[in-house]
Amino acid sequence: MNNDNLNSYKSLPCKKCGRIVDNVGEEAVKVTCSMCVLGAVGFPEEPKSAYKPTGRPAGWHWMKEFVDKDGTVYHLGKEQPKLKGTLPPTKVKPVKKKRKKRRTKEEMLLAMDAERKAELKKAVKKQKDFLNHKFGG
Ligand SMILES: [Zn+2]
Numbered sequence: 001m002n003n004d005n006l007n008s009y010k011s012l013p014c015k016k017c018g019r020i021v022d023n024v025g026e027e028a029v030k031v032t033c034s035m036c037v038l039g040a041v042g043f044p045e046e047p048k049s050a051y052k053p054t055g056r057p058a059g060w061h062w063m064k065e066f067v068d069k070d071g072t073v074y075h076l077g078k079e080q081p082k083l084k085g086t087l088p089p090t091k092v093k094p095v096k097k098k099r100k101k102r103r104t105k106e107e108m109l110l111a112m113d114a115e116r117k118a119e120l121k122k123a124v125k126k127q128k129d130f131l132n133h134k135f136g137g
Contacts (some may be wrong), residue, residue: 057092066090 014033061077067090067116073083
């Protein structure tokens with residue numbers, strides 16, 4: 001075995017952090033250790049979640065025409081670059097939650113009464129129908 005080849009490699013301190021890097025080529029004058037290379041390249045970013053708040057209303061891409069805040073015009077969600085900036089941005093109304101109207105006690109009683117009367121009417125009609133069928137014709 002000829003190990004002469006090993007002699008053509010040397011160790012050099014990393015030019016950035018000073019860490020000794022082994023087996024750099026004979027020609028190498030400056031070396032950057034793997035840590036610094038990683039640091040320079042940057043760690044892969046965490047995948048961003050699919051949901052990006054756009055500030056657009058829900059279902060905007062189903063709208064016949066939607067103009068984004070920056071003036072980008074969309075027709076059914078398709079960007080219309082030629083129309084950009086020609087239209088005022090679509091006003092996005094904040095979604096209002098429907099609040100149930102509170103009934104007053106009186107209103108509630110009236111509603112209950114009306115319901116009861118309706119039930120009674122139904123019951124009477126049912127009975128009449130029953131009787132008609134039994135004794136009628
Ligand atoms: Zn380094």
